Amino acid sequence: MLDSVSATSSIDALMLDMGRRARDAARPLAIASTEAKNAALHAMADALLAKEAEILAANAKDLDNARENGLAASLIDRLTLNPARIAAMVDGIRQIAALPDPVGSVMDAWERPNGLRIERVRTPLGVIGVIYESRPNVTADAGALCLKAGNAVILRGGSDSIDSSGAIHDCLIEGLKSAGLPADAIQRVPVTDRAAVGALLTGLEGTVDVIVPRGGKSLVGRVQSEARVPVFAHLEGICHVYVDGSADLEMAKKIVLNAKMRRTGICGAAETLLIDSAVIGTHLMPILEALTEAGCEVRASATVLKVFPGFKPATDEDWRTEYLDAIISVAVVDGVSGAIDHIARYSSHHTEAIIAEDPKAVERFFNEIDSAILVHNASTQFADGGEFGMGAEIGIATGKMHARGPVGVEQLTSFKYRVHGNGQVRP
């Protein structure tokens, strides 16, 4: 008992020290030039290539431990690095270097009748805590994104990836130092103790401005319920595709298939298909056949089963489930109103699509549904910062505050007002 108390308090002290060092690093970082930040990013990429052997050796150690601990095959896959994956990390960092620097960009400017000129200008957020699972590449992605936006970051990766992340982190530090930026700009929690996560979620006495969790529902859920600072995240992506009575059947088939089956494990994958009762006779079966042929399990509502028996029946739980697998729930709804009602009840406010030719249906769908991303006649799998043209993203947020939808470098910034006068006083 005593041991665990003192271990916790030493973890708390370690984390608090990291928070203070991050806060100290944030000030010079906020005014670092674009050139210095980009030089650091390219130096990081170079270091990752130069130290490939060391990184793979560290990864081999993690993989040995993981196999010994009986880690699931899918988790082992995520943990595994190879030259191609290291090259992808390097490429990702160079892409972040190529993005425009958000810091200092003028978002808005106007002049007042009294001659005051007001500008709203992007600034870094400050210090970001990133908590992620055992995917070593997130160390590089998240570190590089936070740096580009002028933020200091504290990285806490999964314990199974501790050595791999450490080797990658060494390269990031090398890049920072070579560009004359503070090494504390990108810190990594060097211990696997879970108390470190708890400490980070307190905000470390006001030194951490925002937490970004990257991982599955249990990680995000814990972060959302325990964090005492703002969180950019989505708990899950229960994404809907609604096929309106006015939909083109071929387009609907193609989009539903892509939205569900292109990759089933991502948050923008469709989980529920809603079909307008007006076209149940013409549109539903061709779509369900295409899904079934592609290997997708269909879970159908009672109304669907009445017309097309033979599918597995959906329970109420199905409408609330993010399968992240080749399974889709299917319900019949009464036009766009019915779709809006179903989505209001079950959606996780991530991404919803409507397939329709009728602009009135699209307008209602776009106006009345309160999700981060609404899509017309395209796949829900476009819900991604890269596909939006934002460059890399650190995740997708479904909250309504500050960042919503893909979180890229711009969303990792705040702003301030600059007021230019020539002697004005307030009457």
Added chain:
Amino acid sequence: MLDSVSATSSIDALMLDMGRRARDAARPLAIASTEAKNAALHAMADALLAKEAEILAANAKDLDNARENGLAASLIDRLTLNPARIAAMVDGIRQIAALPDPVGSVMDAWERPNGLRIERVRTPLGVIGVIYESRPNVTADAGALCLKAGNAVILRGGSDSIDSSGAIHDCLIEGLKSAGLPADAIQRVPVTDRAAVGALLTGLEGTVDVIVPRGGKSLVGRVQSEARVPVFAHLEGICHVYVDGSADLEMAKKIVLNAKMRRTGICGAAETLLIDSAVIGTHLMPILEALTEAGCEVRASATVLKVFPGFKPATDEDWRTEYLDAIISVAVVDGVSGAIDHIARYSSHHTEAIIAEDPKAVERFFNEIDSAILVHNASTQFADGGEFGMGAEIGIATGKMHARGPVGVEQLTSFKYRVHGNGQVRP
């Protein structure tokens, strides 16, 4: 004991019911037309004028109780209504009606190489909780602002203003009903029990999206430390005016005097004067004389006292104090670097001004200081939504998330992405 437990649990139940009703009202409100919202606002204004006698009678009752309870004269003044103050409320509501509707406005739009057209569109935030002191006019201001941005609101005013707020709230409800909007769009906590505030701060099971406290430091401090939902607020405004070596003396005198003395009780009032050591001999005394003549007490640093003895000495506490009174602390700093260091250490990140003719000093001041509002050659007292051209404001925020600086109707919105396709699937 039992009584208080059951009172608390009945307050909790009452508040939770208010939260659910607000959430239900938020959905139709989010898609209410600009015309309906403006019609409701004008009907509210009309009702306030028509029911002036009832409002003044309710206010007289509050004032009687307040005097009986020995309320301070300044608080009695804030609580007092009269025909002019009712007319000002009416005017404020009509000004909010005249503002552009932020909901549905396109913030940004771009097209992707694959033909997807992406728009970022303003949406209401949802449900806002406003907690304020016994200033009955806030009932009208806050209710009208939240409505304009399409948000449902739960108002919790100070207990001394319960009857006045109730009479004003009746007029708001009348306006909502006459425009066919849900009466639950603007709810008022009908009890004075402080447990209602505690319940509101929990977010009422996810029904409240953001809390806005309006009042003094103790109210804001409690809200910031207890709230489990985001808060738009500033704890205090420790605003600095820095007079650079390149400053024009006449301009500096005029601006410092206005920044400190125009109104001493507002958050944008200057509390500390920093003077460049380069001009201590020429600029300091004329400025201090102007302040002293205007009735301002000067608390001077040791360096100031060495050159100009006779002022009251400033302690370390003075640099951290928001006087909200005719008092100013004065320190000598080593150029703009010294000013930036002092402000980094003591500022509350609200508003800071630089008086300078040297553009390099201004650039460093603007780049390196992390406060919501930075002002060059103008008074800090322009830190106000109206002065910024935003129309009315619900307050000023010093946090870095979502809203920063003046919080007007636009800042009371979130956004969503609308993606327009013509059959795109993701490769």
